Amino acid sequence: MTATASSPEADVPTPGLLRLAWPIFAEQSLHMLTNVVSTLMASRIGDNAVAALGSATQVLVMFLIGFNVLAVGASIATTHHLGLGDRTGARRLARGAVATNLWLGALFSLLLGVTAPTLLRWAQLTPPLMAYALPYLHWMGGTLFLESMNFALCAVLRAHGHTREVMFVILAQNVVNAGLSALLIFGLGGLPELGVTGIAIAAATSRLLACAALWVLVNRHIGLRLRPRDLVSIHIVDLRRLLSLGFPAVLENVSWFASFMVITALTARMGERMLATQAYTMQIAQIEMLACLSIGIGNEIIVGRLVGAGRFEDARQRCLANMRLGLIITVGVAIVFAVLGPWALHLFTDDPQIVALGRTLILLGLLLEPGRSFNLIIINALRASGDSRFPLIAGLISQWGIMLFGSWLLGTALGFGLIGVWVALILDEWLRGLFMLQRWRRGRWLRHALRVKTEAAAYPANAALQSRSYT
Numbered sequence: 001m002t003a004t005a006s007s008p009e010a011d012v013p014t015p016g017l018l019r020l021a022w023p024i025f026a027e028q029s030l031h032m033l034t035n036v037v038s039t040l041m042a043s044r045i046g047d048n049a050v051a052a053l054g055s056a057t058q059v060l061v062m063f064l065i066g067f068n069v070l071a072v073g074a075s076i077a078t079t080h081h082l083g084l085g086d087r088t089g090a091r092r093l094a095r096g097a098v099a100t101n102l103w104l105g106a107l108f109s110l111l112l113g114v115t116a117p118t119l120l121r122w123a124q125l126t127p128p129l130m131a132y133a134l135p136y137l138h139w140m141g142g143t144l145f146l147e148s149m150n151f152a153l154c155a156v157l158r159a160h161g162h163t164r165e166v167m168f169v170i171l172a173q174n175v176v177n178a179g180l181s182a183l184l185i186f187g188l189g190g191l192p193e194l195g196v197t198g199i200a201i202a203a204a205t206s207r208l209l210a211c212a213a214l215w216v217l218v219n220r221h222i223g224l225r226l227r228p229r230d231l232v233s234i235h236i237v238d239l240r241r242l243l244s245l246g247f248p249a250v251l252e253n254v255s256w257f258a259s260f261m262v263i264t265a266l267t268a269r270m271g272e273r274m275l276a277t278q279a280y281t282m283q284i285a286q287i288e289m290l291a292c293l294s295i296g297i298g299n300e301i302i303v304g305r306l307v308g309a310g311r312f313e314d315a316r317q318r319c320l321a322n323m324r325l326g327l328i329i330t331v332g333v334a335i336v337f338a339v340l341g342p343w344a345l346h347l348f349t350d351d352p353q354i355v356a357l358g359r360t361l362i363l364l365g366l367l368l369e370p371g372r373s374f375n376l377i378i379i380n381a382l383r384a385s386g387d388s389r390f391p392l393i394a395g396l397i398s399q400w401g402i403m404l405f406g407s408w409l410l411g412t413a414l415g416f417g418l419i420g421v422w423v424a425l426i427l428d429e430w431l432r433g434l435f436m437l438q439r440w441r442r443g444r445w446l447r448h449a450l451r452v453k454t455e456a457a458a459y460p461a462n463a464a465l466q467s468r469s470y471t
Contacts, residue, residue, distance in 0.1 A: 124265045124269060160222055176205065303318065
């Protein structure tokens, strides 16, 4: 397998993995810290508040994933154009993604405002939990349009290599969110004591400030401006390309979260203590995977640029090397959390049954996280090469046939509870991960990489033909 391009753009340098990954790790950690801080503060209200916020957050995630369609597409397409040295094409695609996400976010805000009670009932929330979850969901849903723009803006900045700038914005967002949450939840400084609603108001305010900061950054570093006419003059050909790259990736994530929401509903039927245990342990599990997730995103940026430049053999080798690094880091992190797990659980609750079961689930993470590392790193590389349908098909089969069915069979039918659910999660991650690794090693992605490289190379000429729609 050899690189198929010897043109000047093949010599465009690619950023180093660590330079990309460590700010992404910090950024993702800060994103996670927002949820952890919210969970810790909600735990001071009670376990019911934590369980309610956990279920409401899962509903929000389903909508947030929708914004990732164009954000992922813009990120991948941008790396292809940067690999070619075509910054003008990268800016135009980014502009279309941000504008479309704004409209999509406004639509989702309206939709969630109407359907929130129904969605929470589908999640099997009891009336006491609904009292916490519904106002939280209404506040968070009303600002989804801000989050939709944030998704696209962050993706564009990362693709251009400005991962540190994104990290600093998220850091400031977390400081604002944590400070306002403390003031509004507990009524400090003479403010009203709003409880769970205060968490939502703080998050909405921090979203607004983050959106403004991200616009300043994309204007300064990339020269991206969104004119009023850009909101209504979005090229269909651009959207089609962004959707072709982003939709399969996001649909695979939607499939995972949808199946996990069904699993959460099954867990809710096991009792409120089981639901709270799942909420706590999933917070810890998500922290565990951050390092590997950061390597996966950084690897996607590198592979995308190499594919855009036609350096396919370099892309193959770099991905495998990054995967080995990610696996080593993942195992090390899983060991650390297996040791610190009980202490971490005591930060959330003093219920001995929740702590005991949560500790067992964290130990199972020693098996879960290595399997997940294959998926996080290899699937991102496949997407960057244009080969996103295979991960989607494999995900649909495994997530519903193994993860969900296995959770019902082991957790509910056979009575193993949450331990059975986590065994099903482990089987799903390992099966999909090994299939992804085999596909990458055998080079089944090469024909897709050649196609997207050709599309990116032809884009400047195609864009010139459509320029009159912008004038």
